[in-house]
Amino acid sequence: MTLDPWVLAAIAAMAFATFVTRAGGYLLFRTFSPPPLMRAMLGYIPGTLFVSYVAPALATGGLQQWVGALVTAAVMLATRNLALAILGGTAAAGVVWAAG
Amino acid sequence: MSQGRPRFSRAAILEGARSSLPVQVAVVPFGLVCGVAAQAQGLSLAEATLMSGLVYAGSAQLLALSHWSSPAPVLAAGLASFVVNLRLALMGPVLGPWLDRLRGWRLWASLFVMADQNWALSVTQMQAGRWDAGFLFGSGALMWVVWVASTAAGHVLGATMRPPAGHPLFFAALAVFVAILVVMWRGRRDFVPWLVAAAVSMLFARLLPGTSWYIVLGALAGSGTGVWRDRRREFNA
Known part of the structure; x- marks a missing residue:
């Protein structure tokens, strides 16, 4: 049950980057209410x-x-x-x- | 209009978990492979389990582990995860009608457990007129458990459990998406956008392998074509 600090740092970087993609796209849409053209694209x-x-x-x-x-x-x-x-x-x- | 409807009911959470069961089974072989890869790169069981629990993104983990080094590649692994998971940034806004009604931990937890499979199931639920985001969370939370458990199992069992690369078990993951596409087909108006998406994604899968740019670009090109055509039709009508 070893925990290497570099491995932990890499895991933290991966977790952060992944959560940014999960939440970021949605939050950008929610904050900046994009033009109707982009909204129409969501259906496709x-x-x-x-x-x-x-x-x-x-x-x-x-x-x-x-x-x-x-x-x-x-x-x-x-x-x-x-x-x-x-x-x-x-x-x-x-x-x-x-x-x- | 939607104010009185449940946002995050226990019933929807349980239904999400229940109706995602076939998809969960298809996650297991990839979890095993990811656990084996982590073990082969010298990660301890605690590290491998922590990675699956915190990152929870199979293709990103597999890619990062295939380029692992000592000391661990912090920047490269982070960047790779970002690029491989960019498609998730397109997926979140689609579920806006569900997510907009959530606040606090329910919103963050639902976003955290959003992955390809349970997102696709949730979209088909949303298109069928369902309003309860509990479905997304329930299906995702169960998938998180299955993912973490199967990577840990892969690490413990090691190479003895590793199915060979061409094994049909891996086809199950593709089968999930093929089956879901059948449900997503909305008729003739989807034909040209899907065709454009197929062509563009095949092109960029060759040009930019090892990322998810091909998925992002294929989806944007196909959707853009659909909207452009719809606008032109409205204009001409």
Whole structure:
């Protein structure tokens, strides 16, 4: 159970920087009431943010990722059940992995 | 309009925790990997647990640990965390209608436990007309517990528990976002913004690897395109 002062300082820096991003964006919006154009963009942020997460992962991924993503989306469309979709997609990815 | 509705009810906190369970399971493999990485870089169990508890951001922790040194890289680790987590600065304002109604510790605690997964679930709740920010806190608080516990477990179990890099367990994290995208799809008007986001994020994922700039730029480009198109349509109509 050692606690190195440099490690603690690095952890503190990481924790501070991360909390600044968590709270900072929201507080900036709340304090400076941004122009309507930026407010209108918020409606599009959730979808485009996760597209930006998923698209590069699929672009560099292999068959396992593609089959997994297709099965996840299909199960989600059919059932609207998050647990089933994650389970089904991951199982499909596992099948491809085991076969490959 | 929203004044009489609960802001932070126990019921919503519990519902957030309950309905985030499938997402929590997908967090575990990453917690294990992060714990293994911390152990491999010589961090003690106390240090690794402290890091997960205070930072609570998987991709930032993994990136910082992959560039660890002795003495610990204070400035580099802090900067890396900031850049990797910039997307969180875009996420907070989206939940404004919920967060604006919170004060004091409820606001700070809700912001502290806001992460990709529970934010996405909360956005879909908000879009469905729910008003109670307790959902964000409940799902996030449970995820914090799962994250800290699984990194500690990874540190203790060490390399014996490490799944190989291509293991399908890691696909579970991606599956969470694919499934949530299905819920976020609002019809044809999302098509072009999503397409632009995909193209821009793929470009910058190549140009600026190891940061989250590609996510931030993809989201801004896609959203900007959507707003620009909507304005032009209004103008022409």
